Amino acid sequence: MDLQEFLKQRWVIIAVLGIVRLVPPRLGYAIVNLTARRITKQKPKVYYKLRKNLAHIPGTDAHPGKLDQLTSQAFYHAVKYYFDFYRMAKRPDHRVKRSVHIPGEVYDKIKHAQQTGRGVILAGIHTGNFDLGMVALATDSLMITALSSANPNEAYKVQNKLRSKSGLELLPINPGSLKKALRLLKNNGIVATGLDWPHPEETCRINVFGKPAYVPLGTARLALLSNALTMVVSFYTKPDGNEGVIISDPIDVIRTGNREEEIILNTEAYMRIFEEYIQRYPDQWMMFHPFWADEEKSNFRGEKHV
Secondary structure (H helix, E strand, O other): OOHHHHHOOHHHHHHHHHHHHHOOHHHHHHHHHHHHHHHHHHOOHHHHHHHHHHHOOOOOOOOOOHHHHHHHHHHHHHHHHHHHHHHHOOOOHHHHHHHEOOOHHHHHHHHHHHOOOOOEEEEEOOEOOHHHHHHHHOOOOOOEEEEEOOOOOHHHHHHHHHHHHOOOEEEEOOHHHHHHHHHHHHOOOEEEEEOOOOOOOOEEEEEEOOEEEEEEOHHHHHHHHHOOEEEEEEEEEOOOOOEEEEEOOOEOOOOOOOHHHHHHHHHHHHHHHHHHHHHHOHHHEOOOOOOEOOOOHHHOOHHHOO
């Protein structure tokens, strides 16, 4: 069985949760290191998917072996992120916040954007421990509603329960939840979306680092319909092992009078910030699906759905 399919099974996640809760952190991190080494040694299909994505980021091929080194580091980070998220989920808020350093100015920036009388979209990049980071961000008087997968697999269902219990309100993407998200944004609320996760039915080919990539359009659609401000958010692991966060200034909606053009222009504005952020920490970008259009062209036809 393919590694990605194996990890989607409910019993696997439940077993991992049990192990995480039983083992002390030091032993847990040793298991994390062993697991990551085993994955990178065996090089399953998902290893090459991630490696191909990282290869498009400038500087990842700076010298021979650099790309494989970054890919191996990315798998270590990925396993560690899940371990830390499962370990911290359901812990008291102050314990979660100690593991994610969110400066006061980040909260100030979000609240200042809200003070304009408009809603705020937090467009998250899948870098660092984004699950733990978003949970921590939602614990400090910021009421955040997050849009999640429309058809979550068994593993995602378990993870969503942990996210919900930790302070995030989760809405599976469907017509009803999108209407609720729009109401929240029009009433000065905060909605979190994924900026970079390719979706076959809501994707357009947009240049990222000069090459066409499958970029989701949902964030731009929400911004245009609600007139919300958008802030791009990226979490990352600091040298001390704790999580940090980068957040952009509020991005206003670009309007031209042509809806299709507006969707593209706004999405391109977000992706310019995306490029800047993932180039800082390429080995912390958890993108295990084909992202660039030259990888598996038959998988996506979203460019027809602008």
